[in-house]
Amino acid sequence: MSRPRLRCAxxxxxxxxxxxxxxFNSLDAQREACVAYxxxxxxxxxxxxxxxxxxxxxxxxxxxxxALQRLLQDIxxxxxxxxxxxxxxxLTRALAxxxxxxxxxxxxxxSFVSVTQAFNTTSSMGRLTLNVLLSxxxxxxxxxxxxxxxxxxxxxxxxxxxxxxxxxGYDPPVDSGRKLVINPEEAEIVRTIFSTYLDLGSVHAxxxxxxxxxxxxxxxxxxxxxxxxxxxxxxGALFHLLKNPIYLGLISHKGTLHEGLHAxxxxxxxxEAVQVRLSSQRRRGKSRNKGSLAAPLTGRIFDATGxxxxxxxxxxxxxxxxxxxxTAALQQGKRKPSDDxxxxxVPAALIEAVVTARLRLISGVDPTQPxxxxxxxxxxxxxxxxxxxxxxxxxxRATLVSGERIDDDQCDSGDLxxxxxxxxxxxxxxxxxxxxxxxxxxxxxTLIRALRRAHSMLERDQHGQPxxxxxxxxxxxxxxxxxxxxxxxxxxxxxxxxxxxxLTLASLLAxxxxxEWHALAKTFxxxxxxxxH
Numbered sequence: 001m002s003r004p005r006l007r008c009a010x011x012x013x014x015x016x017x018x019x020x021x022x023x024f025n026s027l028d029a030q031r032e033a034c035v036a037y038x039x040x041x042x043x044x045x046x047x048x049x050x051x052x053x054x055x056x057x058x059x060x061x062x063x064x065x066x067a068l069q070r071l072l073q074d075i076x077x078x079x080x081x082x083x084x085x086x087x088x089x090x091l092t093r094a095l096a097x098x099x100x101x102x103x104x105x106x107x108x109x110x111s112f113v114s115v116t117q118a119f120n121t122t123s124s125m126g127r128l129t130l131n132v133l134l135s136x137x138x139x140x141x142x143x144x145x146x147x148x149x150x151x152x153x154x155x156x157x158x159x160x161x162x163x164x165x166x167x168x169g170y171d172p173p174v175d176s177g178r179k180l181v182i183n184p185e186e187a188e189i190v191r192t193i194f195s196t197y198l199d200l201g202s203v204h205a206x207x208x209x210x211x212x213x214x215x216x217x218x219x220x221x222x223x224x225x226x227x228x229x230x231x232x233x234x235x236g237a238l239f240h241l242l243k244n245p246i247y248l249g250l251i252s253h254k255g256t257l258h259e260g261l262h263a264x265x266x267x268x269x270x271x272e273a274v275q276v277r278l279s280s281q282r283r284r285g286k287s288r289n290k291g292s293l294a295a296p297l298t299g300r301i302f303d304a305t306g307x308x309x310x311x312x313x314x315x316x317x318x319x320x321x322x323x324x325x326x327t328a329a330l331q332q333g334k335r336k337p338s339d340d341x342x343x344x345x346v347p348a349a350l351i352e353a354v355v356t357a358r359l360r361l362i363s364g365v366d367p368t369q370p371x372x373x374x375x376x377x378x379x380x381x382x383x384x385x386x387x388x389x390x391x392x393x394x395x396x397r398a399t400l401v402s403g404e405r406i407d408d409d410q411c412d413s414g415d416l417x418x419x420x421x422x423x424x425x426x427x428x429x430x431x432x433x434x435x436x437x438x439x440x441x442x443x444x445x446t447l448i449r450a451l452r453r454a455h456s457m458l459e460r461d462q463h464g465q466p467x468x469x470x471x472x473x474x475x476x477x478x479x480x481x482x483x484x485x486x487x488x489x490x491x492x493x494x495x496x497x498x499x500x501x502x503l504t505l506a507s508l509l510a511x512x513x514x515x516e517w518h519a520l521a522k523t524f525x526x527x528x529x530x531x532x533h
Contacts, residue, residue: 005045006081009053010034011071013090017057027054030086037115038084046082060093061141063100072101075108088114093141098131156253159260167246168218169265180246180262187265189215190247193238194266194274201277203238210238242274297352301325301377304342309379311348323348325379343379346424350501351379355386357506358420362388363395363475375415384422387415399476401446401505420506421446443497447505451494454483479509 012030019025031054038048051074053067063069068091074080083105085091091112092098105112152162160178169190170180192215197206211232219230233241248271249264250257295311302308309325316322327344355377359370366372376387388396393416397406403421457477483491486508493499 005047007079008038008046008048008082008084009051009071009074009080010038010048011053011055011067011083011085011091013055013058013060013065013067015057015059020056025056027056030090033086033115034084037113048084049080060089060091062094063092063097072104075104075110078108080108080110082111082113084113084115086115088117093138153253156251157258159251159258159262161251161260161262165220166218167244168241169247170262178261180260182263182265186218190241190265193241194247194270197238197242198270198273198277203235203242206238207233207235239278242278245271247271295323295325295348296371297325297348297355297377300371300374301346301351301379303327303344304378304380306378307344309344309346325351343381343424346379351377351384353507354384354420354422354504357504357509358386358418359388361399361479361506361509362392363398364392365395379422382421382423384420386418386420388418390416401450403446444494444499444504447494447499447503447508450480450505451483451486451491454481457481458484483508 010031012027012034014020014026020027031052035048038046053071055065055067058065071080071083075083083091088098092101102112104110155162155178161173161180162178166172166180169183169187171183172181173179174181193206193210196209197203200206200209215233216230217233217237220228222228245252245257246260246262247264247266248268249260249262251260252258298311299308307327309327311323312326313321313323325346325348355374356370359365359374360367373389373392374386375389378385378387393406396416396418400406405419407417407419458481486494490499490503494503
């Protein structure tokens with residue numbers, strides 16, 4: 001009876017590429033030993049496959065090896081019965097990696113054999129012995145790594161350059177030394193970059209300045225002798241260069257600076273001035289980012305076409321920041337704000353104040369977090385459409401004012417639509433002030449009507465002063481009657497149509513109105529004595 005034929009894959013590996021160019025190298029020696037072992041087992045039906053699985057110059061601490069990956073793929077395809085290696089650590093030095101490989105071998109009925117150690121993973125004892133050996137192999141690898149790391153740390157503490165690509169301004173050490181050599185031409189470029197940054201005050205401007213003068217990064221050759229570098233500086237590369245302590249003659253290791261053997265290129269006072277400028281710009285950038293995040297309607301506000309509106313801001317001539325919600329099309333410059341009648345840009349503070357004030361009027365809405373009930377805001381040319389839960393419909397109807405209405409048809413989300421009249425003023429000639437008020441009076445009929453109704457609810461004493469004889473019967477009337485006790489300047493501004501744009505009926509009904517008239521004027525942005533009575 002003939003024995004079954006076993007297809008044997010021979011795997012070899014060498015950690016470094018030293019000596020691989022020789023006619024007979026370590027990989028050849030390993031393969032020859034494996035071929036001899038397979039030949040000795042020919043009586044058992046073993047046959048060596050012609051494919052070579054050789055990894056030269058690759059560490060055994062990783063599975064990302066070309067030949068190993070090809071070996072595992074052939075195992076998955078059912079082309080291999082036995083994997084043969086010279087020693088177990090040629091396959092891997094990591095116990096976890098070996099466990100994964102053994103799992104793959106067992107799943108496809110593949111045996112593993114080490115020529116010099118005579119182990120076979122088909123037996124439990126062989127697997128135990130292999131695990132023990134791999135544990136020692138992994139221990140040896142970790143100890144070797146610790147020795148290398150300690151040697152690098154000790155060398156850098158002495159100011160030595162421990163390899164890698166030298167930065168712009170320096171050439172690699174000569175002979176076997178560990179001291180960087182200054183490149184005079186590149187060193188002058190580095191000094192120019194530092195001094196120019198202080199003059200311009202911006203890395204963005206520095207990037208453009210260098211590009212306009214065709215000043216490029218350090219050219220070099222890769223291992224395969226192909227050119228690299230010599231490209232325009234990116235902002236990230238410039239930030240790294242301006243903060244690199246190597247130009248002070250220092251060597252950095254894990255956050256600790258050591259006096260280097262190489263000579264400095266940049267003077268200490270210039271380097272320190274650059275760091276101060278970089279630090280101040282970083283603080284300003286953080287404060288701007290923090291401020292730009294205050295956009296509670298993000299993800300909830302849309303224009304009339306259904307396009308989402310996202311937060312942005314611009315800086316006016318007076319240095320003041322103006323926040324907006326704009327559509328993506330407008331951000332990308334594809335469409336002007338008013339070329340199709342669709343509102344694609346709204347002042348963020350104004351829209352947030354109107355929506356928040358309106359929701360606070362509805363009973364059952366948390367006054368501290370009114371936007372929590374809001375699903376969607378649609379900005380139409382003449383109105384804001386708020387999607388509110390059906391459960392709040394009755395409470396919303398009880399607070400409706402002139403021009404407002406609730407659509408009974410539910411939205412796709414199952415909510416009802418509360419429509420609020422809302423019209424933006426034309427955009428200013430200064431694009432940073434999109435919500436600028438138009439000159440001249442703009443009477444608010446709804447607000448004037450509400451103010452007159454509030455006064456009609458009052459009695460007058462013998463001096464003609466308003467007095468409250470009985471408490472209003474409903475919450476809405478109790479909120480409304482407070483308008484009659486507003487400061488005269490505010491009431492005069494409302495009646496003459498010269499009230500601030502944000503002063504609406506919704507904002508007044510939702511606000512906590514102060515008792516003192518001076519505080520009232522300050523709260524609502526009306527200057528005393530500036531309006532006709």
